[in-house]
Every structure is written in C-alpha cells, then in structure tokens.
Amino acid sequence: MENKLYYQDAYIQSFTAQVLKQEKDEEGNWYVLLNQTAFYPTGGGQPHDIGKLGESNVINVEEIHGEIRHYIDMPLYDTQKEVLGAIDWEQRFDHMQQHAGQHILSAAFEQLFDYKTVGFHLGNEMVTIDLQTENLTEQEAKKAEELANQIILENRSIEVKWVTEKELSQYPLRKETKVKENIRLVIIPDFDYNGCGGTHPKATGEVSAIKVLDWERQRKNTRLQFVCGNRVLKQLGQKQRILLQLTSLLNAPEKDMEAAVGRMLENAKSQEKLLEQTKEQLLQFEAKDLNDKYYTDNIVNEIFQNRSIQELQKLARFITANNENALVIFVSNNEDKLQVVCAKGKARNENMKTIIGKSLPFINGKGGGNDSFAQGGGEKLITPEEMLMLLFELSK
Template sequence: MNSWQFETTVTAQREDERGTWIALAETHFYAEGGGQPADTGTIGGQAVLDVQRDDSTVWHLVNEPIDEATVVIGQIDAATRHDHSIQHTAQHVLTALLEDRYGIETLSFGISADDSSIEIAAESFDWELIETLERDVQQIIFDNRPIHIFELQDGEVEHDRLRKATDRTGTIRIVEIDGLDYNACGGTHVSTTGQLGIIKVTSMKKVRGNVRLTYVAGMRALTVIQSSRTALRAIHQTLSTTNETVAARVAEERTARLEREKEVKVLEARVAKAKVAAFLQEDNYVITHIGKTEAETLTTMIVERIAATGRIAVGANHTGQKLLLMHDGTHDIAIGKFLKRTLDDLGIGRGGGSHKQAQARFESIVDLERATAEVVKRLQEGVVSC
C-alpha cells in the first residue's frame, strides 16, 4: 500500500441522478477544485467517475452502491494525477511570470482533457509576446527549480509575499517555487520545475475583454508538437514546401484558386447561356436539364435561366445527387409542396421548398433519376394540384 493505493472503510453513501457518492474513512483522491479536475482511479474495483468536496467530506462518484462499513481498496490513477499536477504547476509558472515580468494578472484557470487555459487581464497579447513568454518559461524549467510544499499556521505565513491574498485561517498550505512563486494553494504539484518538460501556448483568444491563453505542458506538449509536425509534413509533401516557404505558398495557392473560381464562373455563365438558348428552341411548358458531370453551381444557373423565361425548370445534378425545381412565380403551382408530395409518394429523397423554388437530395443517382422522371411526368400531365 502507498498513497496511490490505500485500504479504507466506506463511511457513508448517497444517491443522485449521476450514481452513488461514497465517503471514505481515509482518502487520497483529489477532489475537483481550484481549476484542477478530480483524480481518477478505482474504489473497490469500481471506476471513480468524479470526486467532489462539500464542507469537510470528500465524495467519490461510482456506479454501484457500496454498503457502509465495507472495507475497500482505493487506487488512484497515478498517470492522470501526474499529468494534472504538471498542467497545474505549469499554471503557477505562467501566472508568476505574466505578473512579475508583464504586470498581467491571471483571472481564472482550468484544465480540460486535452489542454488547459488561463484567462489573463490583458486587452491584447500577441504571438511575439507569447514566444518571449515561452522562452522565459523554458528557462525556469531548465533551472529545475525545487518546488516546496509546506503547511503553516496563519500567523507564520508571509502574507506580503503571497501571489494572491488568502482569507483562510488556521492551517494554510503554501506552495513555493524557488525564487518565483509563493502561493497559498490546495492543488497537486510536481516537485521541481524540470518535471514540467515543456510548456507551449497553443491558442490565444479574446474573451470578455480579456485574453484567454490555452496551453499544454509535459507529455501533452510533446503530443501537440508531434501532431503539428505530422500536419506540416503532409502539407510539405503535397506542396513541396519547407517551414520557410509554406506560408507564402499557401497564400499563392489560395489566390490562384480564387482566380480559377472566377474564371469557372464566367465559363459556367457562357455554358448556361448556350444550353438555355438550345432549350428555348423547344416549345415545352416544362424543361428538364440533366447535369451528369457538372458542378451544382452550373445546374443551378441553368435552372434559374430557364425559369426566367417563364417555363417550369427541372434540373437534376448527378454530382450532388440533387433535384432542383423552379418557376418565375407566374405559375399556379406551389412547387415546394408539389415536390414534397411526389417524394412522399415515391418514398425516396428529402426536400421541399417555397412557392416558386424547391430542391431535394437523394441517396443514389438511381433515386434521383426515378424522382426526376416522376416529377417531369406529373408536371407534363398536369397532375399538379397545389
């Protein structure tokens, strides 16, 4: 037995909608608090889903009830605890440096499954500052400064050194990072700054007039760095770029794509004009356009142009497995209702629309073709009553 594994007795239990909360005669589980999540692990072989403190009792959430007076083994997941200790201690370092070197106060802190964040009292902060901050942080890590944890009576605490004033009385737990931080804190910590490994800020966002910095430390930082490298390698392979050239190249690619999109639009407009001119040779009330290989934008453009001539336009786009119906509003057919009823009768596709335009999507081209044929048939036969 050690502090990760301990034998104890169940002293109380209570139920709520989340499960059974167990109190123990002795516990080493950390209850959620101060921005740090609860420990995970097992009690009597059952997974501990949450740990909360109320007044002086620590409650452990499990799935199945355990009778009072049962002797159980508590097992804390050491890896999760260690990770939480790293993320939390990293916050001490970030907060101390931000305050002492930049005069910026930390307002709140939280650890989630993938990353952690601090909200800082700054109207703005930029990536250059973040790089400087990361270098300052890294120096503290390289210094491998000891982190001392000790309990003092209220009167023994050097209150003027405290990072943040505390209104606690009696025994106060002090966490001190050599030459950097002197803090009243009940969280869990690593014993030297070297154990933080690396701290990386991953994002910066404005929130409520402040700035939120998201960061990762320890193994989480390594994971993020590795995943960034994987993403970047894929881009380099595709575009034959290097870290130095990639930003300019992506910008070039984007500009080129926007140019091409403009050209495509012009060409589509020409194609649409030509196709519609051909359709207008026919004297039909309903005109059907089938786009087997074209983009949805072109089918839409053609349908719109046909409708503008006063006909009822039916457009089937195979690429998007989409059916479009449109008229110019002068026809006495609520085309959305008509399409919906036809689809309901056939039992395929999903769609609907307004009085003069409607659309539907299908799971297969076969369904699209069936629906197109039925819609055209009903429109031509005039079996439309809407």
C-alpha cells in the same frame, strides 16, 4: 486535513483505507466514502484523479458537503475489509505538471506585463488561462514563455504552507484568496505566491517545459492555450508526424513548406475560379438550348433531377435575359422534396410571386420573390409532373 493524503504527499500512488459508507446518489451512481484518501477531487480548475478501489474503477471524485465521494463503476464486494486504492499516476503527474506550469506562466505574465489571470481550465489535451487583456502580442507571449521556461530550468523549489488569514499579509500574493480558513499557499520563492488547493510537484524542474500554442480574444480578456511537461513532447510528436506527411505529399522540404502550401492554395483558387467560369458557360449553353426548344410559345417548362436551386435560378436568369418574352417554370425532383423556380422576361405580364404563392401550399412549402422572379420548395406531396402542370395552369 489529515484524511486528505494528497495534501500530505502529492506523490502517494497507493494507500489503504476503511470504507465509511457505500451507497447510490440521487442519480443512481455508486460512490464510496473512505476514512482517508489520496484521490484528488475536482476543484480549483484541476480535474479529479482516476484509478482503482479494490477491483472497482474510480471514474469520478467529488467533494460534496464536506464528503469526498469516490464514484465507482461497480460496488465494492466487501466493505468491512480495508480497501486498496491505487491512483492513475500518469494522469496525476500530468495534472501536477500542468497546474504548476499554469502558476509559473500566470506569474510570468503578471510580472512582465501586469496581465492578471482571471480564469483557468485544465483540459485533457491542453490548458487555458484567461488573461486580463484584450490584446496580446506575439512578442509578449514569447517573453512570458521564455521567463516561465527559465524558472523551470532553474529548478526552484515549490513549497506548500498552511497559514491563517492573519498570516497572509506576510506574503506578496498574486491574487486574493477565496477561503478564510485552512488557507493553503503554493509558493515558488521570490517568484510566485498563490493560494491553491491543487496538487503540484516539489520543484519547477519537474514541469519540464512550457509551450504556448495559441490565443484568442474572449470578450474583454484573452484566452491562451498552452501545454506543459509530457504534453509538450506529445504535441511535438503529433506535429512532427503531420509535417513529415506534408513534406512527402507536397514534395517540399520543411523550410519551404509555407511557400509550397501557398502555391497550392493559389492553384486551388485558380482552378475553382476556372471551374466556376466553366459552369457558367455550360449553363449559358443550356439556357440557349432551352430557349431554342420552346421558341414557339416561349414557355420554358422543365423537370430536373437533383439540381440545386442556385443552378436553376442562374439558368432561369440566363433565359429571361436573352428572351424578354420567355416564361420559365422549373421543378427539381430532389429526393424527398420538390423545389421550384419561376421567372419571366420583361415583356410578359404574369406575376411570379403570385404563382409561387398559390402553388406552395400543395407541397407544404415556403418561398418568396417578386413579380418577375420567385422560388420555393417543400415536401414531395405530389409528383413533379403534377407540380409542373399546376404551375403551368396558374400562369394562365
């Protein structure tokens, strides 16, 4: 472990090293092997570090077959000289805060409710843990968050110990370790004992704060979202900006925001309902006009521009409901496709499903229906006028 400087001191921000190898992987990506490194590779739910090696940007770090590969955006110019490595400290410390916070929150849930953590992911915006419970209450989440923040406030030490498999029995581990050699324990005395290969701060106080954001059921577990440290301030800042914008837009103080939004949603529903009723009335008027227009032979045939098939279906039903002798043939010319609706009143004998079925192959279309009402659509392989004439001829 001597070449893994991040295990010697997680606070190392820069270091020098000898280049052991520089080459491309199977996908043509440049990577470098060093005799020692402070760059943490992806593992155990924690993302890799980023930073610089000389003038090259380190964009990925992976441990493959025991080698820590530093993937870089361009090859190093001189591999014979020592290279200076610099960690992106803002990201590294953020990962340290989030990972330690995960240990604290997971231990809190287990101690309070015996909810074990069975999954962990450290994302760019938030952290998630999968808790072994199907139902998490708001009260339980609140209590676990309070205990976690109490542990942070007490600024307890976070210790690291390397132990053998035989020595594990001396510690009340939260879960069984997967590795059998070079076992690394991360310990918050009298609170949490856990096997972990990640980077952590020296004390819980450096986690700063933990805030639970949300949770949802994932199969038989609960996936809980939270943030720690500087991410708490970032989340607060984002939400505060949004809240201030909403108070201005809604002309309501923060404490009345919920009621103001509720009123707005109710008004929107009322307006939506009124608009739908108005559309229905307009369609009914349109249906009457079309019935009057074609009252002589009762064959209502029209071409529309960019009308939805749902509107045409309603219009056809209004016509046939008020005129049992009506035959309706509608074609809608919608950009690069044609849509058709055919309907009949109960006094007529034509089969709408048959008419639609025979016409759709001419536009490479699909559709369906029954003997009194059918619809479909397809490509604009013929003109709308030709389609209307075809439907008219098939109805004879």
